[in-house]
Each structure stands twice: as C-alpha cells, then as structure tokens.
Amino acid sequence: MSKHLDVDLERLHRSLLRMAGYVEDAVVTAATALRSRDPEACARVVTGDADIDRLENEVQDECLKILALHQPVAVVLRRISAVLMITTDLERIGDLAVGIAERAAVVSRPPYVPIPEAIEGMTRRTLEMLRASLDAFVNLDTTTAARVIRADDDVDHDNAQIINGLVERMQADPALVEPALSLFTAVRNLERIADHATNIAEDVIYLVNGEMVRHHPEALKG
C-alpha cells in the first residue's frame, strides 16, 4: 500500500468515526429526552441531524476521491466499499434518532403515558452494539462483530417485552392510545438502530472473511 493511500485511508477512518460520534450523541440525547420528557433536547436532535447529513456527504466524497485517485483493488477496494455501506447505516441511525426525538416530544406532553423502565436497558444495549460494531470495523475484529450480531436477540427481546406492555396500556386506557403509539414508534426505532449496528457488524465480517455473511447470520450463532 502506498504511503499516500495509507494517509488517505487513515483520514477516511477518522471522518467515519467523527460521523459515528455525532450519530451516537444523537441516539443518547433522543433516548434520554424520551425518558426525561425533555422537549428542548428533542429539538436539539432534530436540528443536529443536518450535521450528520453533511458528514455523510463528506465521507462519501472522500471515498469516491480515494477510488478515483488510487484506483485500489482487492482488500482496500472492499474496505472503501464497506465505509460507503457503513455511512449509509449511520445516516439512517441519525434519522431514526430524529424519529425518537419527534415521538419523545409528543410523549413529553399530557396525557402522560408511563415510560417503561426496560427502555433504559434496551438503550444501553443498543448503544453498546453501535460502539462495538464501529470498534470491530476499525480493528477488523470479527469476534467483536459476531458478539454484536448475537446481542441483537437481546434487544429484540427487550422490544417485544416493552411492546406487550404498551398494548396492555392502550387496551386499559383509550386516553393513552396516542402517546403510547408514539412510545411504540420510538421503541421500534431503537430496535431498528440495533439492526443497523448488526448490519455494520455483518459488513465487518464480510470485509475480513470476504464472504457474504449478511444474509447467513446463522453461521455465527452458537
């Protein structure tokens, strides 16, 4: 690998991690705003999404510049293609955080629907998956990537449990149907954020193994 290409790839990874930092902040702020009924924090997530979109454009432009300038093959080509896929996942996670913030703003107004305690654990697990998936990419660490993929089952379990509670709430009190539906959408968005972290982890395994694991995750369970 040429010295020049090496420098460009390092810069690209830094840009990707910078974008990931913004995305992680958005998820933390949105999930905290949901639990603490904080409409100002919700508004910050919504306006902050423009930064994430801008960073996505920058990272993708960097990828295309490296492809055009160095015309890399094999490993480096796969690596840049993975960065392109990961930025798409990160941008969607940013959009999902905005969705949580918008629903959190509804939930912060009366009539107040009780916030299920399990959301806190689900948020923590989702954020751990997101961080670990990016660590796995930077370190090309398939063990960590496989751990992320397995952890998705726990988040799905949290999700199912919370949704069941919300259904009971809506059945018991028609006045809470609307805010409970907002909470339902926010929780589903959190679950989809975990799915995107899983996508990133699958991309890492594909990158390292050169095999398409994305659609055969059963190979990793055990």
Add this chain to the structure above:
Amino acid sequence: MSKHLDVDLERLHRSLLRMAGYVEDAVVTAATALRSRDPEACARVVTGDADIDRLENEVQDECLKILALHQPVAVVLRRISAVLMITTDLERIGDLAVGIAERAAVVSRPPYVPIPEAIEGMTRRTLEMLRASLDAFVNLDTTTAARVIRADDDVDHDNAQIINGLVERMQADPALVEPALSLFTAVRNLERIADHATNIAEDVIYLVNGEMVRHHPEALKG
C-alpha cells in the same frame, strides 16, 4: 468507454432491474395479502426474501468486479457507486415487504380490524414511485426523479390520514388494539418503502448533476 466495460455495465443494469422486479413483486404481494387477509400470500413473501438477498449479493459482487477489473473513473465510478446504494435501498424495501407480510398474517386472523380503504391508493402511489425511481436511474432522467421526490408528500399524507383513523379505532375498541397496531406497522412500512424510492430518486439526481441533493430536497420543490 471500452467495449468490454460497456457490456459489463449493461449486464449490471439488467441484474439491478431483475432484483428490482423481485422487490416490486414482494411489495405487491404483501400489500395485496394485507387487504385480502391472505396468510398463504404472506408466507410466500417471507420465503421469497432469500432470493432478494441473493440477488443483492450478486449485484454488489458484480459492482466490485467491475471496479477491480476496469478501475473506472468519474462518471462510471459514480454510476457504480449509485448501483451499490440502490441495491441497499432495494434490499431494505424487500425487508419492509416482509414486515408488511408478517403484520398482514396477524391482521388476517380474528379479531378483524377493518382495513382502511386509503391503503389501496397509498400502495398504488408507492409502487409508482418505486418503478419511476428505477426508470429514472436507467434513463438518467432527473425530471422523473424530481417527480418521485415530490410524490413522497402524497404518500406521507395518506400515511397520516390512515394512522389517525387507526388511533380512533383503537380508542373506540380495546379489543382491536393489537390488530390495529399490526396494521399501523404495515402502513408505516409502506411509507418507508416510499422513502427508499425517494432515496433512489435522489441518488439519480446526484449521479446526473454531480451534486448531493439527498440532503437538500428543497431545491427540487416548486
């Protein structure tokens, strides 16, 4: 452009359109199954998703092979990068169709929640957007792409109208909360399919204009 590259690009477009055909079928079958309460059709969508995943892998492998073999620059590089993005959107649309089919299977069982008539129009508009976005890509037609982006507002409007009706239904009859929630998720998935068609249209405009419109759609409205 070399003759060889030309042939490879044509084959790539055919593969992409083949994948798009499978995805479109999945959406049509899932939406029809929802309206006609047809659990067998639901099961077909779920099992058929493996074909879509396989086609996504094939198209992406073709992209990487063309990149490695021809080391294209500028226009062709952007075009292949667009194909990579579009396959990701198509694969997600396939997943969303599976989500609709899974919810449709719930809705097909008692207690029966009435299916809002507006779903038919929303489905038709969403499918038109999906087809038009792919036409726009193949013909590099920004006028059609801009039309797709504008049409998303109509689908959002359908979505809001249907959701309001479902909220009223859940408030009026607690026994229908669970099936109405399944219908809610199915309708949201349909709306997200329209969002992915919008993404594809934005990619086309980016491809043609070399500008990143994805995050500045206001430039197209009017």
